[in-house]
Amino acid sequence: xxxxxxxxxxxxxxxxxxxxxxxxxxxxxxxxxxxxxxxxxxxxxxxxxxxxxxxxxxxxxxxxxxxxxxxxxxxxxxxx
Numbered sequence: 001x002x003x004x005x006x007x008x009x010x011x012x013x014x015x016x017x018x019x020x021x022x023x024x025x026x027x028x029x030x031x032x033x034x035x036x037x038x039x040x041x042x043x044x045x046x047x048x049x050x051x052x053x054x055x056x057x058x059x060x061x062x063x064x065x066x067x068x069x070x071x072x073x074x075x076x077x078x079x080x
Contacts, residue, residue: 017065017077022058031056031076033064041066043074053079 024032026042029050033043043064045053053076056062061080067073 017063017074019080020062020064022056022060022062024058025056031062033062033074033076035064041072041074043076046075046077049076049078 018035018037020033020035020041022031023034023040026032030042030044032040034040041064045056046065056076056079062076063078063080064074065077067075
């Protein structure tokens with residue numbers, strides 16, 4: 001049963017966002033992330049992630065939710 005729930009969780013994460021690599025740490029809690037598709041985005045942490053993630057540095061893999069209003073911005077959902 002547990003493997004079924006894990007598979008569902010993996011599918012939900014894939015539908016929610018895209019994977020990328022932190023290229024640069026910017027001021028004010030912002031990051032420049034290069035997606036696997038090649039696009040570069042300026043992203044910040046979601047409020048829940050601010051409490052759960054200790055630190056992000058260049059080279060970390062993250063899951064990004066791209067903004068529907070501005071495709072060059074987004075939020076980091078999860079550290080991979």
